[in-house]
């Protein structure tokens with residue numbers, strides 16, 4: 435996979451700066467301890483500018499993550515959205531764009547506590563495609579357990595918590611898989627390393643529930659809404675490993691991955707193309723800019 439190209443301007447410490455100058459001190463607290471939360475937001479080009487998918491929900495999740503973790507949060511959501519607007523106008527993206535907003539502990543005190551100074555930063559990358567959706571995703575079951583809610587709360591996008599995902603992805607790559615599925619502490623399915631997971635059984639969608647140590651994905655919520663519109667029944671509940679292996683279809687959801695069909699879990703192959711229900715979900719998801727313009731915030735260049 436080619437590295438994604440960054441756009442020339444970023445936002446840090448209260449102003450828009452050339453990306454090469456958007457730097458922090460070696461002593462930055464967040465750099466030592468991962469005391470930060472981040473988001474991943476997608477924008478799609480139009481003739482006039484960019485349509486950003488569910489921007490309000492992403493900005494809200496950033497805020498709720500900070501509040502839950504007791505990070506000092508004195509950022510105004512409207513002001514954060516305005517920074518997206520300003521940065522789009524500076525960078526004038528022409529392709530599919532990935533935004534990385536984050537709030538990080540920016541002071542240089544050498545202690546791993548929560549109290550401290552926090553800064554909001556934002557940069558943008560050109561992101562043509564994350565997974566090759568033509569061949570489907572292969573995953574192993576990770577031997578690493580998903581962060582438990584009493585360890586690093588998985589419903590927050592806490593940066594430090596992603597060591598957990600990184601270990602699972604590394605293990606998957608060592609074993610020749612694209613990515614990993616993680617189990618919760620009780621051995622039930624939690625989610626993919628950086629994606630939520632759905633199974634399809636007897637034409638019904640089933641996805642691990644809130645109490646399965648998942649990130650409550652914005653794409654997951656969208657797919658649950660789409661399922662309702664399509665008249666498909668969808669359950670959010672504990673999902674066992676056995677149910678995953680005996681599913682008719684499996685797919686993943688996430689901002690970077692969109693809806694990605696799963697080809698293989700360990701040595702169980704689900705087929706060489708998306709299942710019928712997965713394909714329907716992929717199709718309606720792709721049509722969202724036309725069918726659900728209300729999901730998008732339009733920013734004109």
Ligand SMILES: Cc1ncc(COP(=O)(O)O)c(C=O)c1O
Nearest residue numbers: 628629630649651652653688689
């Ligand atoms: C651990 C984890 N789960 C699920 C997701 C999918 O969430 P979303 O659909 O909000 O991008 C992500 C990506 O943000 C993630 O990092």
